[in-house]
Amino acid sequence: xxxxxxxxxxxxxxxxxxxxxxxxxxxxxxxxxxxxxxxxxxxxxxxxxxxxxxxxxxxxxxxxxxxxxxxxxxxxxxxxxxxxxxxxxxxxxxxxxxxxxxxxxxxxxxxxxxxxxxxxxxxxxxxxxxxxxxxxxxxxxxxxxxxxxxxxxxxxxxxxxxxxxxxxxxxxxxxxxxxxxxxxxxxxxxxxxxxxxxxxxxxxxxxxxxxxxxxxxxxxxxxxxxxxxxxxxxxxxxxxxxxxxxxxxxxxxxxxxxxxxxxxxxxxxxxxxxxxxxxxxxxxxxxxxxxxxxxxxxxxxxxxxxxxxxxxxxxxxxxxxxxxxxxxxxxxxxxxxxxxxxxxxxxxxxxxxxxxxxxxxxxxxxxxxxxxxxxxxxxxxxxxxxxxxxxxxxxxxxxxxxxxxxxxxxxxxxxxxx
Numbered sequence: 001x002x003x004x005x006x007x008x009x010x011x012x013x014x015x016x017x018x019x020x021x022x023x024x025x026x027x028x029x030x031x032x033x034x035x036x037x038x039x040x041x042x043x044x045x046x047x048x049x050x051x052x053x054x055x056x057x058x059x060x061x062x063x064x065x066x067x068x069x070x071x072x073x074x075x076x077x078x079x080x081x082x083x084x085x086x087x088x089x090x091x092x093x094x095x096x097x098x099x100x101x102x103x104x105x106x107x108x109x110x111x112x113x114x115x116x117x118x119x120x121x122x123x124x125x126x127x128x129x130x131x132x133x134x135x136x137x138x139x140x141x142x143x144x145x146x147x148x149x150x151x152x153x154x155x156x157x158x159x160x161x162x163x164x165x166x167x168x169x170x171x172x173x174x175x176x177x178x179x180x181x182x183x184x185x186x187x188x189x190x191x192x193x194x195x196x197x198x199x200x201x202x203x204x205x206x207x208x209x210x211x212x213x214x215x216x217x218x219x220x221x222x223x224x225x226x227x228x229x230x231x232x233x234x235x236x237x238x239x240x241x242x243x244x245x246x247x248x249x250x251x252x253x254x255x256x257x258x259x260x261x262x263x264x265x266x267x268x269x270x271x272x273x274x275x276x277x278x279x280x281x282x283x284x285x286x287x288x289x290x291x292x293x294x295x296x297x298x299x300x301x302x303x304x305x306x307x308x309x310x311x312x313x314x315x316x317x318x319x320x321x322x323x324x325x326x327x328x329x330x331x332x333x334x335x336x337x338x339x340x341x342x343x344x345x346x347x348x349x350x351x352x353x354x355x356x357x358x359x360x361x362x363x364x365x366x367x368x369x370x371x372x373x374x375x376x377x378x379x380x381x382x383x384x385x386x387x388x389x390x391x392x393x394x395x396x397x398x399x400x401x402x403x404x405x406x407x408x409x410x411x412x413x414x415x416x417x418x
Contacts, residue, residue, distance in 0.1 A: 001305065002027045004058060005041070006078065007048050007069035008034045010332070010362035010380040011290035015069060015304070016041045017360070018297045022305040029063065035371050036361020036379075048073050051081050058087045065090060065308060071147050074266075074286050075101035090308045092266040092286050096257060099264065100286040103145050103183045110281060113256040115249055117281040118273075119186040126170040132184055133162045139187040144169050146178030151224050151339055153214075155187070190275040191236040192282070194292050197250060197270065198307055200316040201263035204254050206246070208299055208323050209237035210292040211414075216339060218412045225339040226377060229413030231329045231388060232295040236274055245272065245279050253284070265311055294360045294380045295328040327388035329395040329414045330380045332362070336406025338376035343406065346373040350402040357383040357398040373404055388414055 001024050005016055013036055019025050020040055031054060033043030046053040049072050058066055068078050068091035077094035091097075098105050110117045118141070123129035133140060142165040144152030152175050156162035162184075169179030196207045210232040216222035249270060257264045269285030269292075297304070301322040310319040335342035344363075348371040351359060360382060363375015379402065383394035392414045399409060 001025050001064040002029070002062070003305070004029045004031065004044075004054075004061075004063040004066045005069060006031055006054060006067065006073055008032045008037065009070070009290055009375075010360045010377065011288050011293040012069050013037045013040075013360040013362070014294045014297045014380075015067060015288065017358070018300060018304045022303045024303065024305050029057075029061070031057065034361050034374065035364035035366040036359070038366065049076060051076060051078050054078060055081050055085050055087070058082060059085060064088065065305070065312075067091065067308060069287060071097070071100055071285065071287055075147060088312060090266060090312055092264050096262045096264040096266075097286040098262070099257065099268075099284045101147055103143050103283070104181060106284050107183060109253075109256055109260070113252055113259075115252050115256070115281060116278060118188050121184050122181060123166075123184065124170070124181045126166050129166045129170065129182055129184060130163050133159055133166070136184075136186075138162055141185040141187055142166055142169070143183045143185065144175040144179035145181035145183055146175070148175040148178045149226055151175075151226070152178060153224055188273045188275050188280060188282070190273050191234070193234045193237050193272045193274060194230070194289055195237070195245065195250075195270045195272060196289060196292060196296060197268050198311055198316055198321070199254055199264050199266065199268045200311045200314045201258065201265045202254070202314060203316040204250055204268075205316055205321055206242070206250065207296050208232050209234040209242075210289070210296050212289065212292055213410060213413055216410075218410050223339055225334070227289070227291045227332065228334065228410045229329070229331045229380075230289075230291045230295045231327065231391070231414035232292070232299060233327060233388075235388070241274060241279060245270070249279060249281060265314070291330045291332055291377075291380050294330040294382045298328040298358070298382055298384050299324045299326055324384070326384040326386060327391045328382060328384045329388065329391040330360070330382040331395045331399050331409055331413045332377050333379040333381065333399060333402060333404075333407050333409045334377050335363070335373055335375070336408050338408065342376055344372070344374050346404040346406065348372060348378070348402065348404045353401040354381070354398040356394040357381045359398075359402070378404065378407070
């Protein structure tokens with residue numbers, strides 16, 4: 001079987017690497033891929049958002065399945081276009097991907113169906129938004145409504161910070177059209193947990209819990225990024241918490257999307273806050289998270305190709321999905337300056353010295369036979385071990401073997417207890 005994976009980051013490398021383990025998959029293309037993915041798949045020079053280009057390639061090369069991984073092509077309707085061309089595709093259609101593509105849609109869905117989430121209000125006028133902030137006080141959360149590469153959220157500890165975030169988004173165009181509307185939310189407290197789930201429109205099967213680290217620097221300081229590392233499982237996601245989430249959040253969300261005529265098929269990501277009043281939804285994503293995928297898929301024992309097909313055929317209830325008891329830790333090595341301005345083309349050394357981890361490539365290219373940096377997040381050094389503490393030690397031991405100019409990484413992935 002032949003598979004085409006859409007995307008070119010660390011998440012896509014994890015998907016390609018996991019699909020390579022399938023005895024049923026004998027060829028993988030990745031569009032556009034990256035330097036590391038090219039070691040495991042045939043990279044194709046088509047951008048992830050080029051729907052016409054992807055459809056044309058699929059018509060010519062006839063993959064048995066196209067896996068659309070990133071948020072942008074899903075929101076643009078790539079799965080719809082592939083299906084209309086008679087091509088088998090994994091991922092939600094455009095009308096379901098809106099659960100991530102519009103935060104206001106997601107909030108209104110949760111309000112309508114009684115799914116627990118933070119209190120909120122939606123604004124397109126900065127003056128009205130600022131008045132609301134003054135009325136509510138801080139801390140408070142300001143979110144760009146649309147897709148903003150994981151960087152459109154400001155957890156404002158002061159009113160001035162919240163006001164600045166609103167002005168940047170609505171008046172300053174910091175996130176383009178994605179920030180023309182903002183969602184302002186109640187500030188929640190408690191441990192954060194990410195739970196990804198395979199969904200076939202009716203049935204849902206969760207993956208092991210994980211936790212992402214969004215802030216750029218240690219101790220959760222600095223600007224939000226696409227994610228500086230992740231670990232699995234969460235220290236707080238107990239069986240009782242899981243049961244509560246399944247009954248009050250996961251199943252109701254799948255049922256709500258079906259009731260709205262937007263059946264969700266693919267991977268649904270639940271970003272949760274375990275508040276003193278119970279679990280609440282912070283956000284939904286309509287795809288595998290990054291870098292949670294690197295940690296979670298490292299624990300998968302079932303054939304991923306079989307799972308993708310079960311989702312497409314709406315037979316998820318018929319497949320047994322198994323996970324290892326190991327823990328996993330992924331530490332992202334980023335370019336200096338990320339998530340703001342950073343330089344590319346820095347030579348990467350030490351990859352051959354890594355012994356106890358797998359290095360997923362996120363922003364790399366090959367130039368003159370050597371790996372160089374080509375993005376903000378460069379590598380995801382991922383280790384598994386019987387315990388989380390052991391996995392953390394193994395991952396960081398290998399991180400220290402890898403070098404490139406101005407490399408930056410957090411030193412506390414998996415360490416914080418809350």
